Amino acid sequence: MTATTSLDPTGLVDPAVHAAGAQHEIWRWMREHSPVHRHEPTHLPAFWSLTRYEDVRAVYRDPGRFSSASGVLLRPTRLREDPGAGMTLALTDPPRHKELRNTVADWFTARSVRALEDAMRGMVRAVLAQAVEAEEADFVHDVAGRLSIYTIGHMMGVPEPDHETLFRWTNEAFEAGVSLAAHQELMLYFIDLMDRRTANPADDLVSMLLGGTVEGELLTEEEVLLNCENLVGATENGRLALAGAMQAFLENPGEWERLREDRSLLPSAVEETLRWTSSATHSMRTATEPITLHDQRIARGDKVVVWVPSANRDESIFPAPFTFDISRKPNRHLALASGEHFCLGATLARAQARILLSELLDSTEKIEPAAAPTPVHSIAVNGPEHLPVHITGK
Numbered sequence: 001m002t003a004t005t006s007l008d009p010t011g012l013v014d015p016a017v018h019a020a021g022a023q024h025e026i027w028r029w030m031r032e033h034s035p036v037h038r039h040e041p042t043h044l045p046a047f048w049s050l051t052r053y054e055d056v057r058a059v060y061r062d063p064g065r066f067s068s069a070s071g072v073l074l075r076p077t078r079l080r081e082d083p084g085a086g087m088t089l090a091l092t093d094p095p096r097h098k099e100l101r102n103t104v105a106d107w108f109t110a111r112s113v114r115a116l117e118d119a120m121r122g123m124v125r126a127v128l129a130q131a132v133e134a135e136e137a138d139f140v141h142d143v144a145g146r147l148s149i150y151t152i153g154h155m156m157g158v159p160e161p162d163h164e165t166l167f168r169w170t171n172e173a174f175e176a177g178v179s180l181a182a183h184q185e186l187m188l189y190f191i192d193l194m195d196r197r198t199a200n201p202a203d204d205l206v207s208m209l210l211g212g213t214v215e216g217e218l219l220t221e222e223e224v225l226l227n228c229e230n231l232v233g234a235t236e237n238g239r240l241a242l243a244g245a246m247q248a249f250l251e252n253p254g255e256w257e258r259l260r261e262d263r264s265l266l267p268s269a270v271e272e273t274l275r276w277t278s279s280a281t282h283s284m285r286t287a288t289e290p291i292t293l294h295d296q297r298i299a300r301g302d303k304v305v306v307w308v309p310s311a312n313r314d315e316s317i318f319p320a321p322f323t324f325d326i327s328r329k330p331n332r333h334l335a336l337a338s339g340e341h342f343c344l345g346a347t348l349a350r351a352q353a354r355i356l357l358s359e360l361l362d363s364t365e366k367i368e369p370a371a372a373p374t375p376v377h378s379i380a381v382n383g384p385e386h387l388p389v390h391i392t393g394k
């Protein structure tokens with residue numbers, strides 16, 4: 001599948017266009033000329049594209065008119081509805097959504113994340129020590145991926161000796177571009193973990209889901225399992241954002257030196273890496289009523305897709321949006337969404353980035369590209385699939 005011209009919006013459904021970095025020119029054109037753009041059916045259903053910051057934000061903040069319950073990602077028409085529809089955190093609407101979110105929200109508060117910081121710092125030190133010793137690493141696989149999966153494994157109550165296996169299985173699924181639900185060993189592992197926690201509840205996410213009630217009813221086994229999958233799957237964004245942050249600094253070494261010189265820039269640097277990477281490429285919603293937007297008439301039941309990296313490069317909101325500036329302020333990016341479905345892992349993702357960057361500055365003298373990065377091929381997430389680096393320790 002190839003777009004006819006470099007500015008052809010139909011190119012947005014082609015992972016190769018995203019991998020080649022050609023999507024930003026298309027979005028720039030759409031923000032200016034076609035902010036509510038109709039895509040006719042291909043292997044995907046028909047949908048509307050929104051590319052401007054204000055429109056993307058408004059959709060995220062209006063779950064009443066823009067429903068998540070039948071899916072939040074574009075799926076080929078030949079596939080059935082998303083198996084988590086109406087059941088997982090990401091795929092439910094209020095009021096059910098809020099109750100479901102409350103069953104696990106405690107684990108994601110600032111206080112809970114602070115309590116995890118020592119454990120995360122320990123994980124970062126261990127993975128960096130290995131990379132420094134080897135003097136080279138695939139930053140995606142060896143550093144960002146391990147950190148993301150080990151952390152969620154720890155939170156879910158996966159025993160530490162199994163973290164590496166969990167990491168291998170999730171990698172197999174992510175690399176094959178299939179959902180985690182399609183990975184049988186992983187799903188069987190979670191079913192077994194659920195059985196163990198039903199017998200012996202512990203202080204972890206799986207036990208919380210098992211004990212959680214929505215509308216006065218315990219979650220079914222299927223709902224618990226699908227929510228486990230949702231939580232582990234959501235960390236793919238974390239991995240891509242951390243690795244994308246490293247890539248941004250490798251491509252802008254002046255900003256890395258700035259951060260080395262002035263650590264007070266760390267919080268704004270983390271926000272800028274989130275804006276810059278915008279690793280969740282799109283979210284989809286279904287209109288629950290007819291909506292007119294910029295003179296276009298969206299019908300009830302129509303699919304509406306918001307493109308997050310486009311919103312975060314909107315020139316009417318961000319001065320010099322294509323400049324990676326670690327002191328950017330204000331920086332009200334939408335990388336973690338907004339409103340009802342605001343990323344549950346936001347505080348965690350920010351803490352991981354802060355810890356990883358500060359440990360990198362502390363423990364390394366130099367980090368350089370060892371080869372060109374390979375991008376992921378996807379229209380749902382973006383970032384490096386592989387990021388080979390040379391690392392020199394202090």
Ligand code: HEM
Pocket residue numbers: 068072089090091101152230231232234235237238239241242274278279280283284335336337340341342343344345346348349
């Ligand atoms: C920097 C990395 C991350 C990015 C860019 C990101 C982005 C997002 C976005 C855009 C959404 C909204 C999706 C939608 O409503 O259609 C979301 C939701 C969510 N994220 Fe993240 N995420 C990140 C890291 C994480 C991590 C580490 C976790 C931890 C488990 C996580 C868990 C979730 C969950 C469970 C939801 C669904 C929340 C709900 O529907 O109430 N995310 N994330």
